Amino acid sequence: MPHSVGWTLIGAALLMVGWFGFNAGSAIAVGKDFLPVAGPVAVLAFATTAIAGSAAAGAWALAECVRFGKPTALGLASGMVAGLVAITPCAGHVSPLSAIIIGILGGLVCFAAVQMKSVIGYDDSLDVVGVHGVGGALGALLVGVFSMRPVMGGFGQLMIQLQGLLWAGGYAFVCTWILGMLIDKTIGFTVGRDTQAQGLDIVEHGESAYHLT
Amino acid sequence: MMRSMIVRSTPFLLGACAAVGMWSPEAFAQAANDAPASAGAVPHLAGTYDTGSIAWMMVSTALVFFMMPGLALFYGGMVRAKNLLNMFMLVMICVPLIAVEWVAYGYNMAFAVPSAIAFDAGKGPDGQDLPKHSYLGWDPGLVFMKSFAEISVDGPNAYERIVTSGDTVEAAPNGVPELMFAIFQMMFAIITPALIVGAVAERVKFSAWCLFTVLWATIVYNPVCHWVWNVNGWLFQKACSTSREAQWCTCSPACRPWPCCSSSRSATATRARSLCRTASAGR
Numbered sequence: 001m002p003h004s005v006g007w008t009l010i011g012a013a014l015l016m017v018g019w020f021g022f023n024a025g026s027a028i029a030v031g032k033d034f035l036p037v038a039g040p041v042a043v044l045a046f047a048t049t050a051i052a053g054s055a056a057a058g059a060w061a062l063a064e065c066v067r068f069g070k071p072t073a074l075g076l077a078s079g080m081v082a083g084l085v086a087i088t089p090c091a092g093h094v095s096p097l098s099a100i101i102i103g104i105l106g107g108l109v110c111f112a113a114v115q116m117k118s119v120i121g122y123d124d125s126l127d128v129v130g131v132h133g134v135g136g137a138l139g140a141l142l143v144g145v146f147s148m149r150p151v152m153g154g155f156g157q158l159m160i161q162l163q164g165l166l167w168a169g170g171y172a173f174v175c176t177w178i179l180g181m182l183i184d185k186t187i188g189f190t191v192g193r194d195t196q197a198q199g200l201d202i203v204e205h206g207e208s209a210y211h212l213t
Numbered sequence: 214m215m216r217s218m219i220v221r222s223t224p225f226l227l228g229a230c231a232a233v234g235m236w237s238p239e240a241f242a243q244a245a246n247d248a249p250a251s252a253g254a255v256p257h258l259a260g261t262y263d264t265g266s267i268a269w270m271m272v273s274t275a276l277v278f279f280m281m282p283g284l285a286l287f288y289g290g291m292v293r294a295k296n297l298l299n300m301f302m303l304v305m306i307c308v309p310l311i312a313v314e315w316v317a318y319g320y321n322m323a324f325a326v327p328s329a330i331a332f333d334a335g336k337g338p339d340g341q342d343l344p345k346h347s348y349l350g351w352d353p354g355l356v357f358m359k360s361f362a363e364i365s366v367d368g369p370n371a372y373e374r375i376v377t378s379g380d381t382v383e384a385a386p387n388g389v390p391e392l393m394f395a396i397f398q399m400m401f402a403i404i405t406p407a408l409i410v411g412a413v414a415e416r417v418k419f420s421a422w423c424l425f426t427v428l429w430a431t432i433v434y435n436p437v438c439h440w441v442w443n444v445n446g447w448l449f450q451k452a453c454s455t456s457r458e459a460q461w462c463t464c465s466p467a468c469r470p471w472p473c474c475s476s477s478r479s480a481t482a483t484r485a486r487s488l489c490r491t492a493s494a495g496r
Contacts, residue, residue, distance in 0.1 A: 003292065007286045017279060028389055125291075163451070204418075205302060
């Protein structure tokens with residue numbers, strides 16, 4: 001249960017600020033001497049990051065309007081992050097128009113994915129699977145569709161992306177499962193019910209975020 | 214039941230994180246797109262710094278670090294008030310843990326040019342041996358980033374190596390010292406496990422999380438990072454060899470061995486399977 005949606009909004013905004021460095025910085029250089037490589041890539045990544053994040057926030061809010069009747073602040077923040085996640089693999093490769101499409105798709109698909117949580121019934125406190133997992137996978141695939149440089153998107157590139165996605169995701173899935181099981185069997189991964197009821201702040205850190213009288 | 218589901222859900226996340234940031238043709242794309250400029254003719258290829266790019270990389274690195282408090286607030290607002298500090302702690306504990314891990318051996322595993330585990334990739338369409346597929350990197354000179362301490366102020370550049378676009382060898386030297394690249398990548402390594410926190414929020418034991426973070430970075434992040442972003446990585450190679458425009462990476466190892474980050478440069482140079490862009494015909 002969100003205790004402070006305002007913080008979540010601020011956090012999402014800070015994430016977007018940082019994301020410019022995340023994506024545009026991945027070009028590693030910006031000098032004009034390196035045309036046609038680094039300069040345009042950094043700028044393109046910067047632009048598409050801004051575009052997709054914005055488009056996705058709107059798409060998510062709109063989806064909420066259609067589905068539930070009201071747009072929520074939490075949805076706006078989640079949508080923004082979903083769009084940023086989706087554009088990250090694509091940032092240096094797609095046109096601004098494609099960035100809008102990727103952003104909207106990211107917002108809508110992740111919104112649907114988050115709604116699926118209660119249907120499938122897995123435990124995921126803050127919808128990381130729906131937003132980051134589905135959004136990231138979607139972006140990794142869409143770069144194979146919308147890429148305009150250095151290779152044009154198409155079925156061939158899509159298959160390459162899918163292959164990379166499955167291998168990286170599969171390896172990560174298996175290793176994380178094993179690691180999680182090992183930790184759970186040895187020192188225990190989760191806290192008990194009593195601790196959860198009391199709150200982790202007090203039990204784990206001996207502090208409290210708020211002192212309300 | 215629910216608890217074990219948590220553990221089961223983390224892998225998704227992890228797949229997500231790995232796929233999100235990593236599977237992108239950006240790195241090889243830039244290298245492939247770069248014109249085969251003759252080394253030495255252009256200032257930046259002669260090993261001089263590009264001040265603008267370095268400045269941008271410093272800012273970018275700080276910006277990526279700025280995502281940490283952003284993430285803490287983003288997740289923190291979504292948990293109950295009694296778990297807020299724990300949420301912040303779970304996110305921010307990744308900074309000290311992974312920063313040390315990255316300097317000690319993380320960067321080495323992910324971005325070292327010499328390969329610790331590699332397999333033959335077979336032959337290309339023209340009968341030429343394809344570069345080996347590397348699964349993990351290791352260079353003794355990079356342990357605790359020793360090589361970056363060997364500064365020769367009289368050299369063309371203080372840190373010897375100038376990095377390329379998204380990888381550490383060959384490709385397009387762009388005037389950014391590799392140490393800058395290493396620290397930029399460190400921020401990525403830090404924020405990736407922090408993203409996982411959202412899936413286990415309000416449930417995970419703090420000590421277990423610390424252990425998980427370090428182990429996960431070691432057995433999942435570093436190898437996958439190597440596959441996708443290192444020029445020798447097998448997924449990187451796969452994308453190269455199947456991309457028509459990226460023939461640069463399928464040339465013979467004889468051309469231009471890259472001097473590696475190691476105290477014995479000549480020895481590592483022979484080990485480095487160089488991916489030579491200049492030899493790709495017709496570009």
